[in-house]
Amino acid sequence: MEHDQIQGDRLARTEWLIAQLRERAATCADPKEQTNLRRSADALIRLATALRP
Amino acid sequence: MSTVTDPIQAALHQHNADLFASDVVGHPPQTLVEFLARHADAALAVSGADQTAWNGQIVEAGEGILGLAHWDGTLHLDRECILEPLRELYLRAGDPQSDAALIRYREALVTILHEQSHFLGPAGATQEASRVAFKQPGSRALEEGVAEAWSHANLDDYLLDLGIDDLAPGITEVTADPSYQAFVPAVLILTADLDHRAGLPPGTALHLLNRQTAEGQWPLVVDLAYTSSPLPSVVPPDLEPAIRLSLESTLREYFADLDTLEPHPRDYAAARSRTTAHQALAHLTTEIQSIHDVFAPDPTIPDRLRPTPASRHQPSTDPFHHAFAGLAPPGRPVPSSTTPSKPTRPSANAAALPTERGA
Numbered sequence: 001m002e003h004d005q006i007q008g009d010r011l012a013r014t015e016w017l018i019a020q021l022r023e024r025a026a027t028c029a030d031p032k033e034q035t036n037l038r039r040s041a042d043a044l045i046r047l048a049t050a051l052r053p
Numbered sequence: 054m055s056t057v058t059d060p061i062q063a064a065l066h067q068h069n070a071d072l073f074a075s076d077v078v079g080h081p082p083q084t085l086v087e088f089l090a091r092h093a094d095a096a097l098a099v100s101g102a103d104q105t106a107w108n109g110q111i112v113e114a115g116e117g118i119l120g121l122a123h124w125d126g127t128l129h130l131d132r133e134c135i136l137e138p139l140r141e142l143y144l145r146a147g148d149p150q151s152d153a154a155l156i157r158y159r160e161a162l163v164t165i166l167h168e169q170s171h172f173l174g175p176a177g178a179t180q181e182a183s184r185v186a187f188k189q190p191g192s193r194a195l196e197e198g199v200a201e202a203w204s205h206a207n208l209d210d211y212l213l214d215l216g217i218d219d220l221a222p223g224i225t226e227v228t229a230d231p232s233y234q235a236f237v238p239a240v241l242i243l244t245a246d247l248d249h250r251a252g253l254p255p256g257t258a259l260h261l262l263n264r265q266t267a268e269g270q271w272p273l274v275v276d277l278a279y280t281s282s283p284l285p286s287v288v289p290p291d292l293e294p295a296i297r298l299s300l301e302s303t304l305r306e307y308f309a310d311l312d313t314l315e316p317h318p319r320d321y322a323a324a325r326s327r328t329t330a331h332q333a334l335a336h337l338t339t340e341i342q343s344i345h346d347v348f349a350p351d352p353t354i355p356d357r358l359r360p361t362p363a364s365r366h367q368p369s370t371d372p373f374h375h376a377f378a379g380l381a382p383p384g385r386p387v388p389s390s391t392t393p394s395k396p397t398r399p400s401a402n403a404a405a406l407p408t409e410r411g412a
Binding site for chain 2: 017021022042045051
């Protein structure tokens with residue numbers, strides 16, 4: 001039960017970070033930084049997908 | 054009956070409907086569909102990995118994703134940044150191209166190679182075991198850093214294998230910068246250090262790690278460090294698994310801290326990534342030395358200054374205690390959750406945004 005709660009919190013935090021990175025990518029003027037932010041979000045999506053039950 | 058007129062969707066539809074097209078297409082590929090059918094084989098060939106977990110399916114990515122190696126084996130690719138440049142590459146095959154166009158192609162191709170790297174593994178590796186391991190501290194930093202660093206280092210070989218250097222003349226003359234600056238610099242320092250410790254040609258550790266899934270990557274790092282150290286000749290065999298686990302835990306802890314750097318600008322993240330890697334390796338060296346001193350004490354040090362077996366179980370701040378904290382006594386099964394305590398150290402970025410790591 002506690003493990004599920006920790007996993008759930010971690011997933012929620014990961015999804016929040018993904019949203020933050022995408023938001024910043026959407027408004028980023030530097031194409032390199034934009035790609036960097038989008039790919040970082042991709043890596044977190046891979047983690048979020050792994051964390052989902 | 055509807056007709057697919059969108060060329061990207063048509064290529065994906067044709068590819069996904071004919072999963073074994075790679076057996077019949079020409080080499081090198083001459084169309085986008087042929088490329089899609091062959092590109093994973095080329096990643097296997099260049100990497101030397103035993104297998105790929107790619108299930109043969111490719112879908113157009115949604116939700117702002119550029120590229121994603123999904124745990125179900127499906128490859129997700131962005132239309133604008135990956136599929137469209139590739140379609141253009143084959144449409145204009147052999148034509149002179151601007152540097153800007155070549156860089157777009159190169160960036161698309163390195164992203165594909167990066168995603169295919171996630172699918173590579175040794176014989177018998179499973180996506181489920183990899184998925185479980187990927188959630189452990191430090192796994193994501195290592196796997197993403199290895200995939201990105203290796204893909205950039207081996208992209209030209211990949212392009213040559215697929216004949217893309219002939220289709221887009223000059224593509225090997227332009228460069229694309231790596232992403233994941235929180236992870237790549239640390240991985241390059243770690244793998245160069247492992248090559249040096251083990252007396253391997255430069256790039257070998259990176260190449261070997263890229264053939265592993267998350268399940269095997271950290272154990273391989275520790276294997277290279279451990280077997281190239283003096284420890285195998287002094288550590289009793291029954292303690293070796295626990296000591297390897299302790300070394301792995303040390304390195305994982307530092308690499309897990311790299312997660313906090315991701316939201317930061319490239320240059321800042323890269324600098325902190327390098328610093329963290331150097332700290333991790335210094336700690337590794339100290340820990341190996343401490344363990345060695347326990348089993349092969351320096352005869353010039355008086356006995357009264359050496360830790361005794363009894364003192365190992367007392368609270369202590371010396372390196373010996375830290376090196377062995379959490380280890381099972383000899384003859385006992387090694388608990389899988391052993392997490393030795395570590396000396397206090399600064400985090401990679403204490404002021405960073407919250408990380409995705411759990412409590």
